[in-house]
Amino acid sequence: MRAIRGATTVETNRAAEIYAATKEVFETILQENNLSDPENLVSVIITVTEDLTAAFPARAIREMDGFELVPVMGMQEINVPGAPEKCIRLMVQTNLESALKDIRHVYLNGAKRLRPDLAVKGEDTP
Secondary structure (H helix, E strand, O other): EEEEEEEEEOOOOHHHHHHHHHHHHHHHHHHHHOOHHHHHEEEEEEEOOOOOOOOOOHHHHHHOOOOOOOOOOEEOOOOOOOOOOOOOEEEHHHHOOOOOHHHOOEEEEHHOOOOOOOOOOOOOOO
């Protein structure tokens, strides 16, 4: 069993933007780790910063075809000075048997600065 981290930020506290960003980071986690079968997911924990109140990001995952029954829980992130604002973080627990070093964590937009040591390196990643 492995956990995969992911995070992203949004520009505004709007439901449509929160859903789209959550879906994007979740789908990227799945793609980067070759997870296509929801049966391989144990659960997903989502946290948001206190400035995101327009929507429950878990809804974005629950509305994806095949993922309706995956247990998803949302919580509020602790408010730490200097932390990224309007940030959505995911912890995806899976039944992967990969080595820890082979897990591909995903950080998008302003969340890239959270864990550049773990993030998948892309053209626009520092």
